[in-house]
Amino acid sequence: MVCRAVVWIGAVALIxxxxxxxxxxxxxxxxxxxxxxxxxxxxxxxxSAIDSLAGAGTEAILPLLKGFKGSSPLAVNWLRNAFEEVxxxxxxxGKTLPAETLEAFILDRTESPVARRLAYETLRAQAPExxxxxxxxxxxxxxxxxxxxxxARLIDEAGKADDAAAATPLFRKALAGAVHEDQVKKIxxxxxxNGETVDIQKHFGFLAKWMxxxxxxxxxxxxFAVAYTPETxxxxxxxxxxxxxxxxxxxxxxxxxxxxEDDYGVVDIGKQIENFxxxxxxxxxxxxxxxxxxxxxxxxxxxxxxxxxxGKLVFEREEYHRSSAMDQYKVPVSLKPGExxxxxxxxxxxxxxxWAQKYxxxxxxxxxxxxxxxxxxxxxxxxxxxxxxx
Numbered sequence: 001m002v003c004r005a006v007v008w009i010g011a012v013a014l015i016x017x018x019x020x021x022x023x024x025x026x027x028x029x030x031x032x033x034x035x036x037x038x039x040x041x042x043x044x045x046x047x048s049a050i051d052s053l054a055g056a057g058t059e060a061i062l063p064l065l066k067g068f069k070g071s072s073p074l075a076v077n078w079l080r081n082a083f084e085e086v087x088x089x090x091x092x093x094g095k096t097l098p099a100e101t102l103e104a105f106i107l108d109r110t111e112s113p114v115a116r117r118l119a120y121e122t123l124r125a126q127a128p129e130x131x132x133x134x135x136x137x138x139x140x141x142x143x144x145x146x147x148x149x150x151x152a153r154l155i156d157e158a159g160k161a162d163d164a165a166a167a168t169p170l171f172r173k174a175l176a177g178a179v180h181e182d183q184v185k186k187i188x189x190x191x192x193x194n195g196e197t198v199d200i201q202k203h204f205g206f207l208a209k210w211m212x213x214x215x216x217x218x219x220x221x222x223x224f225a226v227a228y229t230p231e232t233x234x235x236x237x238x239x240x241x242x243x244x245x246x247x248x249x250x251x252x253x254x255x256x257x258x259x260x261e262d263d264y265g266v267v268d269i270g271k272q273i274e275n276f277x278x279x280x281x282x283x284x285x286x287x288x289x290x291x292x293x294x295x296x297x298x299x300x301x302x303x304x305x306x307x308x309x310x311g312k313l314v315f316e317r318e319e320y321h322r323s324s325a326m327d328q329y330k331v332p333v334s335l336k337p338g339e340x341x342x343x344x345x346x347x348x349x350x351x352x353x354x355w356a357q358k359y360x361x362x363x364x365x366x367x368x369x370x371x372x373x374x375x376x377x378x379x380x381x382x383x384x385x386x387x388x389x390x
Contacts, residue, residue: 026060029053030067033078046078054085058098061086065105068115076114087122097126106134113143120146139177144369151178155186164194172196175203179370181264181326188263204326205372206265206364207285207342211242212258212273214281215249218347223280224304224318230282234343237311240284249279258283262362264326269346270359280347287342287365288375289335295373297342300328301361304347309333310340320349321356327370 029049036042053060064083068076090097102123106116124130135153138146151174158170171187175198178184188198201208216228230240242255260267269281297307297314302324306316315331348359365373 023059023063026053026056026063029056029060029082030063030079033082034067034071034075036074036078038074050078050082050085053082054089057086058090058095061098062101062105065115065119066111068112068118071112076112079115080118083118083122097123099123099127103130103134109142113141113145116143117145139173142369144179147177147369148180148183151180151183151187155183158190168194168196178203200263201265202374203372204264204364205366205374206362207287208261208265209257209259210267210283210285211240211255212267212269212281212283213240213246213248213253213255215253215276215279216246216281217249217278218280218349219278221278221304221318221320221347221349224306224345224347228280228282230284230343231306231308231345234308234311234341235313239286239339239341240282240343242284249276255284265362265364266360267362268360269348270357275348275357275359277348277352278350280345283344283346283361285342286339287335288339289337290376291337293335293373295333295335295365296368297331297333297363297365298327298329298370299331299344299361299363300324300326301346302358303361304349305361306345307331308341308343310336318347320347321351321358324358324360326362 029052032042032045032049036046053064061083064079064086067079071079087097102119105111106120106123108116120130120134131149135146135149137150139150139154141147141150154170154174158167158174161167161170168191171191171194175184175187175191178187184200184203188200191198200206213230217223217226227235229244229246233240240255245252245254247253258267258272260272262268267283269275273281297309299305299307302321304318304320307314314333315329317329342363344361344363346359346361349356367373
């Protein structure tokens with residue numbers, strides 16, 4: 001009996017050692033994928049790591065998904081490839097994927113939205129019924145694609161309602177989670193047709209009120225690189241002196257207020273002021289934050305531009321007359337408690353073609369899902385965004 005007990009304990013110990021070594025191999029392979037660099041650095045090792053993970057079977061599925069969190073976009077592509085190869089190998093072998101494990105991961109909102117969506121689409125292929133069971137509770141999910149699905153179900157339900165009284169609360173509920181322009185537009189049209197008021201500017205967090213000064217010289221597109229006084233003040237950490245007078249392209253210029261009533265926050269310089277050819281303008285506003293927080297400034301413009309937040313140049317793009325769209329650019333920024341000064345430089349060149357006449361921008365503050373972050377609070381539940389100090 002003693003000998004048998006010793007043999008049994010030894011067998012258990014061996015199994016544990018093998019299991020730990022197996023887990024370590026999976027972990028090491030994932031680290032290799034996370035370390036692949038641009039330019040083909042680490043590609044060969046990455047390919048070998050994928051082959052190793054494919055042979056590990058379902059044991060590799062959860063570690064791979066968890067590996068998405070904090071990984072670079074390049075690493076995420078490698079991890080996705082490895083995950084898909086593991087899944088494909090299991091399916092070819094006639095094996096069922098671990099549904100409970102995948103569903104638990106999908107429901108964990110702390111994990112990578114990209115990985116959660118991948119897990120969802122993978123599990124849905126095996127068990128289509130999860131869509132009706134999971135999606136309705138994802139209206140405010142950190143993953144924009146999950147939110148889109150939840151909103152789409154509500155829009156569809158509202159469209160089948162017997163009358164406006166029944167449809168309106170469904171559209172209102174859908175609007176609470178909507179972060180995509182096309183869905184918000186569709187919901188707003190339906191609600192307004194039902195006699196409801198919808199504030200799209202507030203919903204998206206567009207900055208609608210600005211102080212603007214210009215035109216400054218941008219002939220031959222030389223002004224993009226020139227630091228005129230408003231940006232030298234910003235670089236020194238000073239808020240723009242809106243009482244100041246400057247030498248502009250056409251004479252003396254001063255800051256003037258400029259607001260937009262456009263649903264999507266479009267400030268149209270060409271129409272609201274004048275389409276000064278070969279010029280640039282500076283627009284400034286303040287945004288009040290209740291605390292230190294990370295947000296995204298998202299903007300759209302067909303013009304060349306630079307953006308400063310609290311005197312720090314956070315992004316720039318010297319390109320003229322490309323297509324323009326909402327959320328065309330996404331710039332992560334850090335905000336401090338109290339007033340945060342936003343300065344925007346927008347440049348127009350001298351092209352005369354019809355397609356080169358737009359001189360405009362739209363800018364909003366939101367979180368990573370696209371939900372508005374409004375001044376004074378870190379969430380979208382606040383008073384109307386005015387673009388002014390509060």
